[in-house]
Amino acid sequence: MKTLVQGGYVVGFNGKEHEIIKDGVVVFENDRILFVGKQYSEPVDKKIDAKGCLVSPGFIDTHFHSGINASDYLLNEPGKLDYFAANYLAHGAPTREGAKHAHLKDVDVGQRFSLIHLLKSAVTTTFEIGGPGNNPEAYVDMVDQVGIRCYTGPSYKNVNFYHDREGRLEYDWDDERGSEGLKRAIAFAKKFNGACKGRIGTMLFPGHVDSCTPDLLKETRKAGKELGARVQVHATINLFEFHTVMRRDRCTPIELLHKIGFLDPQVSLSHCIFISGHSWLAYPYGDDLKIIADSGASVAHSPLKYLKLGITMESFDRYLKAGINMGIGTDTFPKDIISDMRYAALCSRVAEKSFVAGRPRDAFNAATLGGAKMAGREDLGRLQKGAKADISIVNLKDIAFGAVRDPIKSLVETAVSRDVRTVIVDGEILVDNGKYLRLNEDELLDKVQAKGEEVWASVPKWHWTGKSVDEVMPPAFKMS
Ligand SMILES: [Zn+2]
Numbered sequence: 001m002k003t004l005v006q007g008g009y010v011v012g013f014n015g016k017e018h019e020i021i022k023d024g025v026v027v028f029e030n031d032r033i034l035f036v037g038k039q040y041s042e043p044v045d046k047k048i049d050a051k052g053c054l055v056s057p058g059f060i061d062t063h064f065h066s067g068i069n070a071s072d073y074l075l076n077e078p079g080k081l082d083y084f085a086a087n088y089l090a091h092g093a094p095t096r097e098g099a100k101h102a103h104l105k106d107v108d109v110g111q112r113f114s115l116i117h118l119l120k121s122a123v124t125t126t127f128e129i130g131g132p133g134n135n136p137e138a139y140v141d142m143v144d145q146v147g148i149r150c151y152t153g154p155s156y157k158n159v160n161f162y163h164d165r166e167g168r169l170e171y172d173w174d175d176e177r178g179s180e181g182l183k184r185a186i187a188f189a190k191k192f193n194g195a196c197k198g199r200i201g202t203m204l205f206p207g208h209v210d211s212c213t214p215d216l217l218k219e220t221r222k223a224g225k226e227l228g229a230r231v232q233v234h235a236t237i238n239l240f241e242f243h244t245v246m247r248r249d250r251c252t253p254i255e256l257l258h259k260i261g262f263l264d265p266q267v268s269l270s271h272c273i274f275i276s277g278h279s280w281l282a283y284p285y286g287d288d289l290k291i292i293a294d295s296g297a298s299v300a301h302s303p304l305k306y307l308k309l310g311i312t313m314e315s316f317d318r319y320l321k322a323g324i325n326m327g328i329g330t331d332t333f334p335k336d337i338i339s340d341m342r343y344a345a346l347c348s349r350v351a352e353k354s355f356v357a358g359r360p361r362d363a364f365n366a367a368t369l370g371g372a373k374m375a376g377r378e379d380l381g382r383l384q385k386g387a388k389a390d391i392s393i394v395n396l397k398d399i400a401f402g403a404v405r406d407p408i409k410s411l412v413e414t415a416v417s418r419d420v421r422t423v424i425v426d427g428e429i430l431v432d433n434g435k436y437l438r439l440n441e442d443e444l445l446d447k448v449q450a451k452g453e454e455v456w457a458s459v460p461k462w463h464w465t466g467k468s469v470d471e472v473m474p475p476a477f478k479m480s
Contacts, residue, residue, distance in 0.1 A: 001029065001030065001045045001046065001427075002027060002028075002029045002034065002043075002044045002045050002046075003027065003028055003045065003046040003047070003427070004025055004026070004044040004046070004047050004048070005025065005026040005050050005393070006025055006047060006049055006051065007021070007022075007024045007026070007054075007055040008023070008024070008050040008051055008052060008053040008054060008393070008396075009022060009053070009054050009396070009404075010024030010026055010036060010383065011054065011055065011057060011383055011408075012024065012036045012383055013036075013057075013382035013383055013387070015384070017365075018364070018365070018368070018369075018382070020407060020408070021037065021038060023038070024036065024037060025037065025038070026055055026383055026391060027044060028389035028391070028424075028427055029389075029427075030389070030427050031388060031389050031426040031427040032386060032387070032388065032389055033383060033384060033385055033386065033387045033388070033389050035385060036383050036384060036385065048393070048422065051397075052397030053394060053395050053396060053397070054394045054407045054408075054410075055383070055391065055392075056122070056368075056391070056392050056411075057124075057368050057380070057382050057383050057387075057391065057392070058122065058123065058124025058380075058381075058390035058391055058392045058424070059123045059328075059337045059338075059367045059368060059371070060123070060124070060125045060367060060368060060374075060380060060381055061118060061123045061125070061126040061330050061335070061367075062127045062232075062298075062300035062327030062370075062371045062374055063127060063129065063270050063271070063300040063302050063327075063329025063330070063331050064114075064126045064127060064128050064329060064331065064335065065114075065129055065130065065131075065331065066111040066114045066115055066128055066131050067110040068106075068109065068110035068113060068114070068448055068451050068455065069114070069333035069334075070451065070452035070455035070456060071092075072332055072333040073456070074455075074459070074469075074473065092161070093161040093162055093163045094162065094163065094462035094463070094464075095162060095164070095165065095462060095463075095464050096162045096172075098461050098462030098463070099160075099162070099462065101458045102458070105133055107138045107139050108138075108142065109444070109447045109448060109451045110448070111139065111142060112142050112145075112146060112444070113447075113448050115128075115142075115143065115146045115150075116436050116439075116441075116444070117334070117335050117417075118148065118335050118337075119146070119148050119425075119430055119431055120423070121330075121334075121335060121336045121337050121417030121420060122338060122392035122423060123330075123335075123337050123392075124148065124390035124391075124392065124424075124425045125148070125149040125150070125151070125375065125380055125381075126151070127151045127203065127232060127268075127300065127329070127371075127374070128151065128152040129155055129205045129232065129270070130153075130155030130205055131143075131150070131152045131153075131154075132152060132153065132154045132188055132192075133154060136154070136188055136191075139152075140196065140200060143196055143199070143200060144195070144196040144199075145438065146430075147426075147428055147438065148199070149199045149200075149380075149390065149426070150196075150199060150200055150201070151200075151201040151202070151230070151375055152200065152201075152202065152203065153185050153188050153189055153203050153204055153229075154181070154184055154205070155181075155185075155206070155207055156177075156178060156182055156184065156185055156205070156206060156207065156216075157177070157181065157206060157207030157208065157211040157212050157216075158173055158174055158175060158211060158212055158213050158216055159171045159172060159173055159207070159210075159212075160172040160174070160177070163463075163464035164464065165464055166464070171210075173213075175215075178206075178213060178216040179216065179219070182206075182216065182219055185204050186204075186223050186227065188202060189202035189203075189204065193229070197426065201375065202227075203229055203230045203231060204229055204230075204231045204232075205231070205232055205233070206233050207233070207234060208233065209234070209245055209256060209257065210240075210241040210245050210248075212233075214249075214256065217233070217257070218260050218261070218262070220233075220262075221262050221264075224267075225266075230374070231266060231267045231268070232268045232269070232270055232300065233262075233267070233269060233270065234269075234270040234271060235253050235254065235270065235271065235272055236252075236253050236254060236269075236271065236272050236273055236274040237273060239280060239281070241253060242274045242281060242283075252275070252276055252283070253274075254272075254275055254291050254292060255286060255288065257269075258295065263291070263292065263295035263296075263297045264295055264297065265295075266376070267295075267297045267298070268297060268298040268300050268374050269297055269298070269300065270300050270302075271299075271300070271302060271305075271306070271331075272292070272300075272301070272313075272319075273306060273311060273313050275288035275289055275292070276288040277314070278314050280311065289322045289324070290322065292319075292322075292324055293322040293323045296325075297324075298324065298325040298327060298373065298374045299325070299326055299327070300327045300329045300374070301313060301316060301319075301326055301327065301328060301329065302328070302329035302332070302340065303316075303328075303340055303343035303344045303347050304330070304331070304332055304339065307343055307347065308332065312347040313347060313348075313351065315348045315351035315352050315357065316344050316345070316347065316348035316358060316362070316363075316366075317348045317357045317362070318351075318352070320362060325370055325373050325374065326362075326370045327366055327371040328340050328366045328370070328371070334417070336416055337367055338394070338411060338412070338417060338419075338420075340367075341360070341367050341411075341412045342363070342412050342413065344363045344366065345412060360408050360413065361408060363412050364411070364412060369381045369382065388426060389424060389425075389426060389427040390424065390425050391423075392420060392422070392423050392424075393421045393422040393423075394415055394419050394420050394421065395420075395421045396410050396411070396415070398419065400419070401415075418434070420434065421433060421434055456469040457469075459472060
């Protein structure tokens with residue numbers, strides 16, 4: 001079946017970079033793009049009218065955790081009192097006895113909901129860190145039903161984090177836990193790489209530089225090379241991690257990764273905020289940026305998560321100028337990658353103290369070509385003959401956009417996920433006219449609300465204070 005999309009502004013790819021084709025067309029047949037250009041005169045089976053829209057390669061989210069958004073209320077509480085910009089540790093660590101009640105993950109509601117949320121924000125490929133968890137078969141089935149393209153694998157680490165009853169954080173180390181986790185991740189990679197008609201690609205996800213032993217990280221690299229699987233690790237994500245590694249290994253987390261031979265072009269680093277020279281570190285020694293650039297490793301930048309914590313990367317432009325391949329991740333909630341492009345650009349201007357920094361083209365490249373490079377794919381993140389038919393159509397004809405001269409600037413400066421009209425993965429239309437086609441969104445949202453109430457009701461069972469969610473994290477105004 002042959003389908004023609006009539007733009008609009010079509011973002012074509014000329015073999016080197018994106019270029020905009022005004023009133024352009026894209027033709028795809030089954031899962032591949034057949035033609036991108038000004039006019040197509042051969043017969044087609046179906047036409048999609050995208051006049052007034054941007055016809056873009058589907059975006060690639062390079063750092064995503066699936067699940068209901070209820071826990072984001074808990075993780076990003078500004079009233080918290082804890083470890084220097086503690087980030088995921090803020091309210092994430094349960095007591096030992098409460099661990100079984102914390103972060104209720106479920107495939108059918110929470111994980112499904114967040115993948116649909118991503119699709120509706122024009123993401124066609126995601127890097128899903130730790131998605132399969134303890135229930136890999138059900139997870140893979142769900143991804144198959146949702147229709148998104150997904151690089152995934154269970155994550156693993158040596159440490160479990162707990163709070164004691166006084167609110168002190170404990171690192172519970174276990175060598176066995178890490179190696180068993182790696183074994184499960186290798187088994188998943190062997191069994192599921194290429195599942196869902198090729199839409200699942202498997203990766204290895206060791207937890208964090210401070211939650212894995214150097215040996216587990218080395219074993220991960222070795223396994224990745226044997227499997228031909230890419231690797232992503234959370235690195236320099238909070239000050240706590242930076243100081244833990246400095247104290248334990250007498251070097252920065254990036255220097256440690258370099259020293260153990262972990263960094264190379266198959267590896268991406270999640271977040272990578274606190275590198276030497278960052279203004280929050282007061283650590284002007286060494287050159288972490290150069291180490292990363294020289295290694296060829298990529299960085300998955302999730303700006304919103306850090307904005308919530310009052311932190312910015314220093315800076316997106318500086319990393320790019322150093323020669324690092326950059327991707328965009330959503331990580332927290334909302335998972336709106338278009339807004340994250342905007343945050344990446346604006347944060348870069350703030351960090352550089354320059355209004356010529358944070359160019360929309362750089363943010364757009366990161367969300368397309370940067371992510372594709374991270375995945376090792378030359379058929380994603382671009383609209384070109386032979387590439388995968390992963391296409392997102394965003395409406396730009398709206399009062400919010402006014403007059404449009406440069407559609408990429410309009411997208412990055414103004415658009416949000418609710419402007420996304422159509423999303424196509426592997427030639428399948430999954431979102432049409434702003435609606436996800438494979439299930440009833442209202443019914444899903446009722447289930448999501450019920451699951452959220454369950455998560456919030458569970459707080460006294462795992463939080464070290466034993467208090468209710470409203471006592472631990474009061475709402476903005478009193479509610480009755
Ligand atoms: Zn993460």
